[in-house]
Amino acid sequence: MSDIIYLDNAATTQTNPEVYEAMKPYFDEYYGNASSIYRFAGKATKAIDDARETVANFIGAKSKEIYFTSGGSESDNWALKATAFAKKDKGKHIITTKIEHHAILHTCDYLEKLGFEITYINVDENGVVKIDELKESIREDTILISVMFANNEIGTIEPIKEIGQIAHEKGIIFHTDAVQAFGHVPINVDELNIDILSASGHKFNGPKGVGIMYLRESVKIGSFIHGGSQERGKRAGTHNTPGIIGFAKATEIASENMIEKSEYEKKLRDYLINRVLTEIPYTKLNGHPENRLTNNTNFSFRFIEGESLLIMLDQKGICGSSGSACTSGSLDPSHVLLAIGLPHEIAHGSLRLTLSDSNTKEEIDKVVDDLKQIVERLRSMSPLYEDFVKARVN
Numbered sequence: 001m002s003d004i005i006y007l008d009n010a011a012t013t014q015t016n017p018e019v020y021e022a023m024k025p026y027f028d029e030y031y032g033n034a035s036s037i038y039r040f041a042g043k044a045t046k047a048i049d050d051a052r053e054t055v056a057n058f059i060g061a062k063s064k065e066i067y068f069t070s071g072g073s074e075s076d077n078w079a080l081k082a083t084a085f086a087k088k089d090k091g092k093h094i095i096t097t098k099i100e101h102h103a104i105l106h107t108c109d110y111l112e113k114l115g116f117e118i119t120y121i122n123v124d125e126n127g128v129v130k131i132d133e134l135k136e137s138i139r140e141d142t143i144l145i146s147v148m149f150a151n152n153e154i155g156t157i158e159p160i161k162e163i164g165q166i167a168h169e170k171g172i173i174f175h176t177d178a179v180q181a182f183g184h185v186p187i188n189v190d191e192l193n194i195d196i197l198s199a200s201g202h203k204f205n206g207p208k209g210v211g212i213m214y215l216r217e218s219v220k221i222g223s224f225i226h227g228g229s230q231e232r233g234k235r236a237g238t239h240n241t242p243g244i245i246g247f248a249k250a251t252e253i254a255s256e257n258m259i260e261k262s263e264y265e266k267k268l269r270d271y272l273i274n275r276v277l278t279e280i281p282y283t284k285l286n287g288h289p290e291n292r293l294t295n296n297t298n299f300s301f302r303f304i305e306g307e308s309l310l311i312m313l314d315q316k317g318i319c320g321s322s323g324s325a326c327t328s329g330s331l332d333p334s335h336v337l338l339a340i341g342l343p344h345e346i347a348h349g350s351l352r353l354t355l356s357d358s359n360t361k362e363e364i365d366k367v368v369d370d371l372k373q374i375v376e377r378l379r380s381m382s383p384l385y386e387d388f389v390k391a392r393v394n
């Protein structure tokens with residue numbers, strides 16, 4: 001599939017070939033169980049120790065504060081549930097936002113059923129969390145604030161440092177779902193006042209099925225997966241050695257090229273945004289105009305359905321994603337697009353294109369050229385558009 005143009009990097013990324021090479025020996029040569037005593041397993045044990053250190057250094061943490069998990073969803077579940085259970089005697093109130101990933105929102109639904117109370121903070125029209133509302137929602141019994149680092153649909157980067165500071169002034173634990181930011185944006189957990197952080201390998205050119213949870217040493221929460229004594233008794237299960245090595249290799253690569261990569265992506269992103277907004281009428285960019293992930297674009301095209309757009313783009317070999325959740329059997333548009341105030345019909349006509357440094361300007365030109373044609377074609381079939389044009393003429 002070399003003729004595809006892949007613009008869905010917020011969903012998942014290609015595993016870097018160097019990452020794959022680094023992982024391979026841990027499948028076929030050093031397959032020993034990292035927890036075993038014999039020397040044969042020592043290579044894997046040592047590699048996991050080194051991996052943990054690489055990851056810790058990348059975010060200014062200590063090795064013993066990094067726990068390897070199966071990915072972002074597990075880390076989010078662990079962070080929220082274990083904090084809720086550990087602090088329930090202090091209080092049952094949790095604060096989060098309306099634009100979190102479902103790994104957070106559905107975990108909050110579950111905690112609500114168990115008797116916890118959740119406050120969902122609003123965001124402004126750019127997707128930035130309303131800080132005043134967050135401050136006012138803090139109560140005596142608030143035990144946790146969880147705000148995502150960067151949004152996976154519209155790319156907006158949140159004021160994490162400020163939110164962490166607000167939490168700490170009140171003695172509240174601060175968790176951030178940094179799945180979209182880790183490996184893309186510099187992160188230092190001390191500077192940013194982060195207590196718990198979730199990240200996932202496959203969102204930054206690492207392998208799927210492996211993630212981390214950073215847990216500040218002074219924050220005491222229990223384990224989530226019960227069983228063996230791996231990960232210092234906090235996360236049971238035989239180590240996913242290849243995955244962990246791959247995660248660390250992707251981290252190492254990011255620490256070397258993250259800045260350069262994001263500068264490249266940003267140029268391409270801004271070129272794409274500029275062409276779409278100037279060449280396709282009745283189009284809007286969703287998310288913060290500047291303070292957004294360097295690889296994220298999210299557009300709303302009036303009078304059309306995002307789903308039809310995706311299908312027609314796919315016919316041209318272009319992979320994108322829509323803001324609506326029709327494919328998952330629901331007709332509700334994305335909760336994120338509704339939270340930034342888009343009316344249902346405009347949210348339905350949304351398209352997310354997320355880049356990587358493998359994309360080229362030629363690809364972006366082809367995408368915009370195709371997009372122009374497709375949008376025109378879909379609008380020509382839209383009764384809404386017809387009415388709109390008639391109303392303008394009269």
Ligand SMILES: *Cc1c(COP(=O)(O)O)cnc(C)c1O
Nearest residue numbers: 071072073101103152179180200
């Ligand atoms: C992808 C994603 C997740 C889930 O991560 P997995 O590793 O796929 O479980 C969680 N949060 C955000 C913001 C994401 O983009």
